[in-house]
């Protein structure tokens with residue numbers, strides 16, 4: 001139904017009224033915040049003046065500390081007040097120009113009054129502190145807006161279900177406090193508005209979607225039942241968007257018990273982390289913790305190994321340098337096996353095995369002397385009752401070893417090397433040594449001239465200092481030779497066979513085992529060995545868990561191996577998990593990653609898990625989605641959003657016409673810029689292809705080369721390897737060299753699909769020589785050839 005002019009006027013008057021009130025509050029709060037800031041600064045400056053300092057007598061120390069505590073409390077309260085007022089101010093400022101985006105008129109059953117509910121990014125009470133001028137989009141009643149249509153309806157609140165009738169559903173676009181668009185809608189949040197939002201240009205930051213959340217996305221956002229929520233969604237279907245709004249929802253819903261630092265997002269890479277980092281602040285929430293699995297591995301594995309990262313592994317695989325010696329195939333076989341649940345079982349069986357025999361230790365050595373031999377340590381380890389858990393035995397052993405080292409230290413004090421070191425001490429160091437000894441021995445004779453006393457003090461200090469690294473090494477349990485034990489797995493075939501308990505060994509076992517041993521001998525760790533080695537270490541030395549985290553969000557979960565998922569579950573024992581993925585975008589196309597969600601659903605058990613699906617793709621135009629989905633064997637399930645654009649274009653070149661291809665790319669980018677599409681990506685298969693192209697284009701075109709070390713995307717034209725463009729989108733994608741030579745292995749299909757689905761408005765493919773079968777396999781009606 002058309003909205004009458006009178007109605008339009010009434011709505012604008014309401015916007016005026018609300019924004020005037022907001023303006024008034026902002027001014028009031030600004031003055032308050034200014035005052036509070038002054039208070040805090042003053043308090044900080046005068047902190048020490050206000051504290052009663054008295055260190056003269058022991059009794060006065062108590063008084064001093066009470067006074068300090070009181071003063072810090074006052075400061076903390078003011079700081080908290082200031083922070084809260086400041087965040088309230090931010091919220092009001094966000095509301096001022098666009099106070100709300102939706103309205104529903106709802107009449108509760110058995111009530112005669114219909115209440116208009118206006119929805120915005122935060123709630124706002126009227127001056128009477130009773131009536132809501134704006135409801136937060138996350139309030140229970142707001143779910144009606146996303147889920148329902150006019151007619152009989154109900155919504156859930158923590159106290160139960162509320163029945164009633166929705167009499168109106170209206171959408172607005174309000175900018176600078178003026179209603180720009182307004183219409184009444186039926187079932188879904190109107191396509192018109194979505195059309196408008198989606199046809200805008202790409203950004204180097206992700207945007208919030210609160211005003212146009214779709215019903216199936218709302219189910220993800222508000223899901224509270226499942227321990228594990230798995231979202232399988234087509235490319236561009238809003239998985240990441242829904243996940244971020246979900247975080248905002250959880251922070252609101254559990255605002256009294258949950259804080260942003262209890263949620264952690266695992267992203268595919270750090271570029272992506274920066275891409276999504278503005279969504280929550282835009283919604284007035286603090287950002288959750290963000291990390292990558294790689295960062296976690298690096299922190300945990302430390303300096304013991306040179307750790308390969310996932311991108312270098314992928315780069316190696318994608319370059320596909322297949323040589324005669326079978327190196328490449330063996331590596332592939334190794335990756336496949338080492339990511340499997342079969343291998344997880346081998347590692348677990350190894351722990352059981354080690355519990356009874358053949359633990360490996362590193363001897364404790366000092367200056368070439370063996371303080372405790374590996375054999376003695378092993379004997380000691382197996383003297384414990386076998387029911388004592390391995391980590392507890394190791395803990396006990398640390399204590400024993402520290403004692404052994406102390407004893408050894410005592411025996412060294414009269415040695416010649418210690419005398420030599422004493423000669424090198426200056427008088428101040430001697431004094432320090434002596435004072436140290438006096439403090440320790442409390443009643444030692446006060447005769448510093450006494451030569452023996454002096455020497456003893458110095459000897460103690462020297463031996464202690466020299467043994468410090470040994471003690472530290474023991475405390476870190478470095479005497480457990482995890483590296484040796486992991487290596488032995490590959491050295492001792494019969495052991496491996498035994499542990500695998502009849503399950504299949506990796507294909508190309510001999511090559512895999514040689515590769516693994518060689519790398520470990522050089523203290524290099526292939527990416528596929530990192531998680532298994534860490535698991536072995538934790539099984540032996542005890543798990544380091546993080547119990548503070550209550551929600552883990554894993555984006556691009558299809559690229560995780562079952563092994564890694566098991567690890568995440570163990571790492572966050574008290575957390576719920578939201579896992580978002582698209583099995584069609586598995587860039588680790590060597591099937592070590594998930595090919596179905598079974599391993600994921602088995603993590604917490606099916607009863608505690610739920611899978612929700614998103615099938616409509618919002619990112620790309622209909623033409624691009626129709627083209628990309630045709631590349632997939634089961635692509636027909638994917639639905640395109642009704643937004644039209646040009647068909648994708650394939651530019652063909654002769655095999656040797658590299659320059660022709662580059663010139664065409666450069667010219668197209670110029671053209672796109674003229675059309676106002678200035679956030680474009682030239683996507684290549686690998687980093688090395690990107691590097692070369694960047695070199696060749698740099699005099700002709702202003703482009704930015706993206707590598708795994710680039711901290712953030714910026715607007716403009718970028719050259720990026722497909723695997724780093726994951727999760728991101730661009731106005732236009734220009735796919736460099738969609739030739740059969742680059743993309744023809746079945747394992748590369750999903751990577752190719754991922755690259756093409758990054759395009760919002762325009763997709764161009766350039767191929768030198770034969771075209772990739774992934775393109776020629778698509779109905780030729782769906783793209784143009786130039």
Ligand SMILES: Nc1ncnc2c1ncn2[C@@H]1O[C@H](COP(=O)(O)OP(=O)(O)OP(=O)(O)O)[C@@H](O)[C@H]1O
Pocket residue numbers: 194197198207209212213214217233234235236237238239240241242582585618619726727728729757
């Ligand atoms: N309900 C919505 N309203 C407005 N925009 C939406 C909505 N859902 C998704 N979008 C837009 O669609 C695009 C794709 O969303 P998003 O990146 O969250 O999808 P995804 O499923 O994570 O994609 P991919 O798996 O391909 O990385 C984004 O620009 C997002 O803003």
